[in-house]
Amino acid sequence: MNEAYDELAFEPHEEELLSRVAWHYYHDGLTQSEIGERLNLSRIKVSRMLDRGRKMGLIHVHINSSYGGCFALEARLQELYGLDEARVIPAQETGNVNDRLAEAASQYLMGRLRDQEMLAVGWGATVMGTLQRLSRTLSYKDISLVSLTGGVSAYIEGVASGRSSQNVHLIPAPLVVSQESIAEAIRAERHVVEVMSMARTANYALVGIGAVADEATLIASGYASRSQFEIFRRQGAVGDIIGIFYDQAGEPLDLPFHKMLVGLDFEALSAIPQVIAAAGGPRKVDAIRAAARGGRIDVLITDEPTAQAIIEKDQA
Amino acid sequence: MNEAYDELAFEPHEEELLSRVAWHYYHDGLTQSEIGERLNLSRIKVSRMLDRGRKMGLIHVHINSSYGGCFALEARLQELYGLDEARVIPAQETGNVNDRLAEAASQYLMGRLRDQEMLAVGWGATVMGTLQRLSRTLSYKDISLVSLTGGVSAYIEGVASGRSSQNVHLIPAPLVVSQESIAEAIRAERHVVEVMSMARTANYALVGIGAVADEATLIASGYASRSQFEIFRRQGAVGDIIGIFYDQAGEPLDLPFHKMLVGLDFEALSAIPQVIAAAGGPRKVDAIRAAARGGRIDVLITDEPTAQAIIEKDQA
DNA sequence: GTTGTTGTCGATCATATGATCACGATGTGC
DNA sequence: GCACATCGTGATCATATGATCGACAACAAC
Incomplete structure (x- = not known):
């Protein structure tokens, strides 16, 4: 466990919120502002959460192609x-x-x-x-x-x-x-x-x-x-x-x-x-x-x- | 096969390009303009390709969480x-x-x-x-x-x-x-x-x-x-x-x-x-x-x- | 207590993105 | 032949996004 890994650690309830934000963003196609309104977060915070989610691999993009x-x-x-x-x-x-x-x-x-x-x-x-x-x-x-x-x-x-x-x-x-x-x-x-x-x-x-x-x-x-x-x-x-x-x-x-x-x-x-x-x-x-x-x-x-x-x- | 499905059909070489665009965008984190430069496409075309890729399910976002x-x-x-x-x-x-x-x-x-x-x-x-x-x-x-x-x-x-x-x-x-x-x-x-x-x-x-x-x-x-x-x-x-x-x-x-x-x-x-x-x-x-x-x-x-x-x- | 450090927050702004429009090419029916 | 619809294209512009900055709170060391 290195520091970079530690930095990415988070509370369980944070993961829930993070997942929810990601879900709305990628699955429902909502904008960050809309998500912010729903979950009572500032738009910028939603943006940062998505960023963290991507960095820590919570959000995984799969390209469904033989290529x-x-x-x-x-x-x-x-x-x-x-x-x-x-x-x-x-x-x-x-x-x-x-x-x-x-x-x-x-x-x-x-x-x-x-x-x-x-x-x-x-x-x-x-x-x-x-x-x-x-x-x-x-x-x-x-x-x-x-x-x-x-x-x-x-x-x-x-x-x-x-x-x-x-x-x-x-x-x-x-x-x-x-x-x-x-x-x-x-x-x-x-x-x-x-x-x-x-x-x-x-x-x-x-x-x-x-x-x-x-x-x-x-x-x-x-x-x-x-x-x-x-x-x-x-x-x-x-x-x-x-x-x-x-x-x-x-x-x-x-x-x-x-x-x-x-x-x-x-x-x-x-x-x-x-x-x-x-x-x-x-x-x-x-x-x-x-x-x-x-x-x-x-x-x-x-x-x-x-x-x-x-x-x-x-x-x- | 309904019409909507037909509309989404594409040529094999198009899939290759589409996949490549998606890869650069999601995996490498390039902007649409950067991808356009590399692949000789207009920015707007890259945007549309990504759109199609999402619509036809070529691009799949998975949220890697128990939630x-x-x-x-x-x-x-x-x-x-x-x-x-x-x-x-x-x-x-x-x-x-x-x-x-x-x-x-x-x-x-x-x-x-x-x-x-x-x-x-x-x-x-x-x-x-x-x-x-x-x-x-x-x-x-x-x-x-x-x-x-x-x-x-x-x-x-x-x-x-x-x-x-x-x-x-x-x-x-x-x-x-x-x-x-x-x-x-x-x-x-x-x-x-x-x-x-x-x-x-x-x-x-x-x-x-x-x-x-x-x-x-x-x-x-x-x-x-x-x-x-x-x-x-x-x-x-x-x-x-x-x-x-x-x-x-x-x-x-x-x-x-x-x-x-x-x-x-x-x-x-x-x-x-x-x-x-x-x-x-x-x-x-x-x-x-x-x-x-x-x-x-x-x-x-x-x-x-x-x-x-x-x-x-x-x-x- | 002070001081420095760290991290979080939101404001601001430059940039990235996608919606809309108008044009031109292509194909279709008359 | 001519409209006519359809599609793909790029231009333009409103919006969404994320980078940067300073303010502020929490906290540790002194």
Whole structure:
């Protein structure tokens, strides 16, 4: 029992009055003055009673929504990792998690993107889904799109269709090539250089977070092999962002694979004012956690169980 | 599904925003303007969202107190029986119910009694307890006491001690006498007439409610016998107030016993602006219910299980 | 006793809130 | 096509609320 607790102690009959005041205020919707008249209290006293009631937890506000529990997690994530913002979508049996994350990410961006701004996008299934949902907003607000890496043309095109192409700037190359020398040559291409330097000026970057697991999209799409992933794992990789693998602390590893990538590096990514990551699922817990701890991202959009798991691991 | 319900329907993404607004408002304590800035909404829109959230039950305020459930019962009692006011004290294992009722009644009166007012009091254990707790307030506010019936001198004296006796007016007689003729004679006594006419001018009447049960204080104190009670019961009596027995509808019965009482009748009692009854316990459920239905009382102070039982019986 | 401390109270005032109004967008029926 | 109703929006304004201040009472230390 500390002093603060003692200060909040009260007489039993005071609790009765306090409860009554709270009841009238919240349940009956009376104003503080009306309550004062009924119970022979000054308006200001009623105000103070409500204040005390709230402070001591006598009055409890419950938000009756599946989102309810998520906001606490969001606040926690922001606090723990110094994020600008966290969005947590509620656990739900129905529906694909990635779809719902994409929905949430697109909503976030819709509210954030201003006219004439530029959005740089990374690679991944969630990013693609987000862009599809965003397409209307993009044209409406005249948003420019630019790619952070190669290999995005495949899915960007659907989004870009029907829009003036001058607002969409893609790195005309695959995400990964087979040899370092080829990657160097591509990175030296005028067009590639232009797009990459443009990407550095974007207002926002939207990226996915990949797990170092056999189910990763990088493997599914043929950009990497299982055996490579096994090696990455042994070197301490826990996840990747735009093809760059990092360790538990979120620090990029020194892998040959990285030299064959066509795209921005972490330094350039961090220079973008706000890096927004949308990722979730049990497999990605460590990847997301490391990215957050290393400060690789500014905004995290994830799902409730994943957020829970991330926080629990850092609780100890 | 009625129209009102349809009107309150909303899109899933709207719920997310609504929940978020509510969270910031109630949990984080932000003002509506601050929330508007964060979420890019006009202040007025935030206000309306909160309004909708409250109306559709998304926002639920819980009063975390043993009194919590009681207020609903109070509202119900007031509504069902047209009471000016109802007070329900929470169920509690510890402590005598009558003591706690007396405490509640005295608190109610303390808040209600104004300087120079007059309080008429009936007969019974709860009334006595209430007066004992009130004694300080009575002298402080210069309240006059007057008895509604005979037989109160025994316990009034403790309360009146140390106070100028001119403020206490007792009917100098027992509650019940053995013959109608004696009662008539007593009622004709100048002093008795004076006190009784004074009682009619009281601002408040404080009465108990008795059950027609063998444990009644009337029997315990020797004013009535078990066999009499048996007869009353057969005639339809469910309870008594100031010695007058009434039926299920709260209508006074025509009993010889009443003719032997020294005190006011129901008509005179009802003429007092506010009749306050304090009574509780399982045995008294029917007695209280009938009194309330018959409009015998204006204010009821009882306990939670009793209130519950009373309401349940009238629900059907 | 004085003095300082503490807490409570209500007066005052700046701010937060919600009611009302008028406008414009949208959809509907004629 | 044109009214017409309906809804959402923001502007404006009255009201509700809570922060601040000084006055005052209760109380402890001296």
